[in-house]
Amino acid sequence: MSRLSEQRTRIEVHEAVWSDSETDRDLLNFQGVADTVAEFILQAHGAPISVGVSGAWGVGKSTMIQLTRAALDEKRPADDPTEFVFVEFNAWLYQGYDDARAALLDVIAAKLEAAAEERKSGTDKVKDFMRRVRWLRLAKLAALPAAALALGIPPMGLGGEIADVVRDVRDGTADGEQIEGVGGALAAAGAGLLKPALATSPPKEIQALRDSFEEALEAIGVTLVVLIDDLDRCLPETAISTLEAIRLLLFLQNTAFVIAADDEMIKRAVKKHFGGLDDDELVTNYFDKLIQVPIKVPALGIQEVRAYMMMLFIDNSTDLDTARKDVLRTAIAAGLRKSWTGVRVDYAFVTQVDDLLPAALLTRLETAQRLAPLMTGATHIVGNPRLIKRFLNALSIRMSIARAQGVDVDEAVLAKLLLFERVVEPTVFVELATKVNEEAEGRPVFLGLWEAAVNSGAEPELPKGWDTEFVRDWLGLEPQLASIDLRGALYVGREQAPLVTGSDKLSAAAAELLTALTEHPRESVRLKDRLADLPATEQGFVLDRMFAIARPVQSWGTPEILEACLTMASIDAAWGQKLARFLIERPHSQISASLVPKIAGHEWSSMVFDTWKDSEDIKAPVKRAIAERSSIGNIAK
16 A cells, blocks of 8 residues: 555545446436337337437436336236347446457357356357357457558567467367468468458358347347447447447347437547548438437436435435335326426425425435526536536535534535536636635625625626626525635535635736636646746645646546646646646546556656556556556656
């Protein structure tokens, strides 16, 4: 364990934290849509069908897929002979480790093998399908190094690929004709030449693979339901590779594909794959040709957001047993399905279902009631379930920090302040924090006139940066803050937004540079000379603000904000050491191999790499990248 890890303060989290994973319980009023998708698959009676579940990141596509699977199991009539075998494939998990196309085929083959062994039927057909899947994988491995050598490029990892071929021969998973074809290509690679064609032609093998797949399903007697998720987390190459693998097996008997994807992400991936294709119609047609039944994830309105937040609080209540939670959840879901008739699912609705709810939960339900309208309309949240959950997790963690450090903070005040921090421009939040600190009792008295105007129905005269619809709505949200000491709330959130005190207030030049770095971090190198001219105290504050923006990043490859951090680190060795400590403190499971070459040339990188090399949570590709850089002497000492 590193010295930094040993020095970290452990904070006991008293508040419950919500998982960011999908669920098969309907908290978003999606059940009706999921039931419809299930009915499409059931009514197909083995005919091929493909369903596209589209929507932006975090809107609930994964939950929709899980609800669909549960609905298929529940709705299948008892006298229906159809048996479903489910394959859940998350392309994002394989990114950087394996070719997504080959990985999907391998996962499907393994699932069919298990199904055949369980039912004691179709084993030979499945083995034939697995051999053909293996042939495609080996043919790809042979062709890539051969092409590399033909172009004079060293085929990195060729030894390992040959070892894979040897293993497959030993295991008996490749037949003689396939081995001959792959072996011929490998021999050609060794000579720097690529034979015109393998012994078995790819077009024939692909058709044979489709035939073999269909025959295997028929022999086993099942319908394969493939659930594809998290494409919108993938790089364009991985997304397209996955879609190409789907295309290999699409529209075959006894298959159903349910594909969750962000339409805009797919469009960007297709454009990049085809070299910047500008024809939007052609781009759209690519995905449309894969999908027979398009389903759009329903947008959440205020009713759904309010009910979702309430059910999250109910789920994590330690004062309710499972039976009471289920009664509340069922009633809320039923109420939402009738919302079009005028039924209002709110605080009063929930307390009528159970009039003995504990006081702590009632307080949280009131918070959900107040926040729902703004969570629905706020620019940076817009009713996105994942962002709502992350907001509530941040609130929960800050309340735990407050309790651990003995800071008296009202949860409703903290929630309102956190929402402001998440939505407004960083400079506006810094201005609020600065004015709070300037007041002897930490009260934002300047908000008083604006709050009074909003409550009277008038339009407050707001300055630049504050003059937005969100801020006007936020001013009317209870509790009113003008007479409340906010220093405690700002203190427990200082990691995300450092306080600007009288001793470190920013100059006009520093504030301008901070705004530029925040809005355009990739352009930060152009600002280096101006940043270097700032006093050290202001440089330190700017770097802290960059860290505050960077902390929520979930995947540490080369996020945009890293550019701004690297620019600051290049100004002074002390900032470089500070950035090194910041990177070491990131969850090691989030580190990607692409980060290694980005920081390798900096003097402080060796301290980061030394820590990562000894960490069990650092992924193997990251450690290999560090080792490769070390072997060629490309790491600063």
